[in-house]
Amino acid sequence: MAHKVTLIPGDGIGPEVVNATVRILEATGVKFAWESFAAGAEAYEKYHEYIPKELIESIERTCVGLKGPVTTPIGGGFSSINVALRRQFELFANFRPIRNLPAVPTRYPGVDLVVIRENTEGLYSGIEHEVVPGVVESLKIITEKASTRISRFAFEYARKNHRKKIHAIHKANIMKLSDGLFIRCSRSVSKEYPEITYGEHIVDNTCMQLVMNPYQYDMLLLENLYGDIISDLCAAFVGGLGLVPGANFGHQCAIFEAVHGSAPDIAGKDIANPTAVLRSGILMLRHLGEDNAANHIRLALEKVYGEKKHTTRDVGGTAGTTEFADAMVDALHTIPPPEPVLQEVEI
Ligand code: ATP
Numbered sequence: 001m002a003h004k005v006t007l008i009p010g011d012g013i014g015p016e017v018v019n020a021t022v023r024i025l026e027a028t029g030v031k032f033a034w035e036s037f038a039a040g041a042e043a044y045e046k047y048h049e050y051i052p053k054e055l056i057e058s059i060e061r062t063c064v065g066l067k068g069p070v071t072t073p074i075g076g077g078f079s080s081i082n083v084a085l086r087r088q089f090e091l092f093a094n095f096r097p098i099r100n101l102p103a104v105p106t107r108y109p110g111v112d113l114v115v116i117r118e119n120t121e122g123l124y125s126g127i128e129h130e131v132v133p134g135v136v137e138s139l140k141i142i143t144e145k146a147s148t149r150i151s152r153f154a155f156e157y158a159r160k161n162h163r164k165k166i167h168a169i170h171k172a173n174i175m176k177l178s179d180g181l182f183i184r185c186s187r188s189v190s191k192e193y194p195e196i197t198y199g200e201h202i203v204d205n206t207c208m209q210l211v212m213n214p215y216q217y218d219m220l221l222l223e224n225l226y227g228d229i230i231s232d233l234c235a236a237f238v239g240g241l242g243l244v245p246g247a248n249f250g251h252q253c254a255i256f257e258a259v260h261g262s263a264p265d266i267a268g269k270d271i272a273n274p275t276a277v278l279r280s281g282i283l284m285l286r287h288l289g290e291d292n293a294a295n296h297i298r299l300a301l302e303k304v305y306g307e308k309k310h311t312t313r314d315v316g317g318t319a320g321t322t323e324f325a326d327a328m329v330d331a332l333h334t335i336p337p338p339e340p341v342l343q344e345v346e347i
Helices: 013-028 040-046 053-062 081-088 144-160 178-190 203-212 226-239 274-285 291-307 320-334
Strands: 003-008 032-036 062-066 093-099 110-120 128-132 135-138 165-170 197-203 219-222 248-249 252-258
Touching: 003 013, 003 053, 013 032, 013 274, 013 291, 032 053, 053 062, 053 226, 062 274, 081 226, 081 252, 093 144, 093 226, 110 144, 110 226, 144 165, 144 178, 144 219, 165 178, 165 203, 165 226, 165 252, 178 197, 197 203, 203 226, 219 226, 248 274, 252 274, 274 291, 291 320
Parallel strands: 003 032, 003 062, 062 252, 110 219, 165 197, 165 219
Antiparallel strands: 093 110, 093 248, 128 135, 248 252
């Protein structure tokens, strides 16, 4: 039976990288029934809604989404579609595994980090107002409920996946109440998981520590804004934004999307790297119980990156998005599907 998945191609490089990903996912032989919808400015032109009702109803039905980036206007205009979708479906946990692809050379080989970001509150509450002309206020909301929920998600993930250490990242020396509450909740949850080492690092020090020695960390647990910033930093360890996947999990639904944005500087040129969305697709295949297909794509990625003939510019190659996708489809047709043995979550 085909898996029903809501597809949001997005804008900027979104449609290019999502279409490439769909071709590659389908080349595994797994059947999908895609329900595709526009969102953001493009949807507004068609439906006068930034998130069309039909899109919401589709996710309610399928409970699984694969999403390209949707541009959020800077300094004005509508608020973020990503944030709105995460809030609408209570996708409270943002999951970003940071792992090298073996054939992509970087300054930091062998990085294996998991970044868990709280997705529903913090400075992303979007509550901003002008107090008096020339003075504005932005509210950072931190609740015990959401902080405990994300901490439990992180520790459960660590337990199930045999991770060893979690560091909660904060600035509680300055934001004593808000970040103070966040780490109190993580600390309290950590006591239920004695086999996992728990630590706390201040966010500015974490940036330096990461650049000096990313191997000292195993999992990072962060509130919303620190999670956004640190995950871009961590993407650089493994070759940049074109490579790093992500997933947003709630209790009911999950939406899989890359860490990167709509990259307007390279949109429409057929040069974007679809690997980040594709690896988000690998996470989706695992979520759907299609581990064999996920492992098959993983092997094809190793082949295509290993040969270095059809990789995109961001990783030192010369190929375009379409050429990379063609090479991946060819590789999937050439390499036999692997035996169902890989238990580990590989992306
Ligand atoms: P947002 O704030 O919307 O998350 P961002 O600040 O993370 O966006 P991006 O739009 O992701 O910014 O782009 C940052 C840089 O990375 C740009 O120079 C862009 O061209 C590059 N980039 C992002 N995604 C890709 C990709 N898939 N392939 C190649 N380059 C990319």
